[in-house]
Amino acid sequence: MSETVMDRAASATPKKVARRIRGLSDRTIAWLFVAPTVFLLLAVNIFPLIWTIRLSFTNFRANRPNAEVKWIGLRNYERILTDSDIWLTMQATAHFLIWTIVFQVLIGFTLAWLINKKFKGNDLWTTIIVFPMMLSPAVVGNFWTFLYQPQIGLFNYVVAFFTGADPASFSMIGEVALAPWAIVIVDTWMWTPFVMLICLAGLRSIPDTIYEAAECDRASKWRQFWTITVPMVLPFLMLAVLFRGIENFKMFDLVVQLTGGGPGNTTTLTSIDLKREAFEKWRTGFSSAYAIILFVTVFGLASIYVKALNKVKER
Known part of the structure; x- marks a missing residue:
């Protein structure tokens, strides 16, 4: 039963897509599955860190979003x-x-x-x-x-x-x-x-x-x-x-x-x-x-x- 389903799935896959998949290595396929999670972790962890580093060199105040933000270097x-x-x-x-x-x-x-x-x-x-x-x-x-x-x-x-x-x-x-x-x-x-x-x-x-x-x-x-x-x-x-x-x-x-x-x-x-x-x-x-x-x-x-x-x- 499982072989029949696999055969049907294989026959339904477009030939161009099938050729591309066959040409991919196991390592590349693994990265395709892992990539969305890695991207999400980078977005959640790395971006706030970079943004915090940038803000640390300014006089920014969150309660004054319209005030002029000045670059003050290492003063903080x-x-x-x-x-x-x-x-x-x-x-x-x-x-x-x-x-x-x-x-x-x-x-x-x-x-x-x-x-x-x-x-x-x-x-x-x-x-x-x-x-x-x-x-x-x-x-x-x-x-x-x-x-x-x-x-x-x-x-x-x-x-x-x-x-x-x-x-x-x-x-x-x-x-x-x-x-x-x-x-x-x-x-x-x-x-x-x-x-x-x-x-x-x-x-x-x-x-x-x-x-x-x-x-x-x-x-x-x-x-x-x-x-x-x-x-x-x-x-x-x-x-x-x-x-x-x-x-x-x-x-x-x-x-x-x-x-x-x-x-x-x-x-x-x-x-x-x-x-x-x-x-x-x-x-x-x-x-x-x-x-x-x-x-x-x-x-x-x-x-x-x-x-x-x-x-x-x-x-």
Whole structure:
């Protein structure tokens, strides 16, 4: 039946078209199918990038479309790199980025190592631990905002006990020094399961025969951990750090839900600052230069990190 349909299709194809198709290589035919998708991706990704680069050299404002657009060269970049407030914002972003990754890696790897022991109720505890990352950041933000309210939040009581503050009026997200740590706690709670799952995949990819050979050589559990487990899980761990680093560098919704960037500017990350410049102050050219600097920073760091990751994989 299928041969009859194919024969009919072949006979219905014009001879000129049939000759052209027969003359095409498999590679060319493959590109004909892939070309529309490639063109769409270039249109969606490359064109906005080029347009943003162009705007970064101008004084364009989106709320004044009829105003004269002047070419000002590198002035926007100079303003950004010499603005002390922007450097403080970058420091706040670096603080958030480093500490969330440190806590998520330590806790996530520990949880993965424990779950890999395959104890009774393993599947139930895995589901419970993974639950936070299933929630929307907006839901998590509202939930933890409620927990950080005075007289309710556990963390408020603990910190108030050590600082001598009144728990009835104390809130971590209202304190200049503690608000950044409040966000770190929430992001760690939400995304540690993600790191745990990647580490768990790495742990379960290690053949049992390697541990059996190490036991035959009378290697201790501690020795096995540092010479077998850690080196073989390290590529997975580095991959998790890469994913979480990129995501946390552009963190926006969770921080806005919790603190809105305050108190003061202690939790104003670069993504929030960029949004304010683009859609509150309407400094489109300035914000375009800001976005390009952030893009180059992330792309450069990620490229260096990926090279290091590839070297670790080759060992």
